[in-house]
Amino acid sequence: MTALDVHAMQWRKSSRSSASGSNCVEVADLSGGLAVRDSKDPDGPVLRFGRDAWRSFVGGL
16 A cells, blocks of 8 residues: 555545534545545544445445
């Protein structure tokens, strides 16, 4: 796996995020998948998912 340039990525917040900014996640499109991070810690860890894995995760929610 290659390193991600998280600062160059186009991040968007969940439409379900609260107005106060708590408990928010952000996602960014990747080639063949997407990345997820905690909006309160933009320099923290980033999770990478393939499209099929993401669909399975969201479907399980």
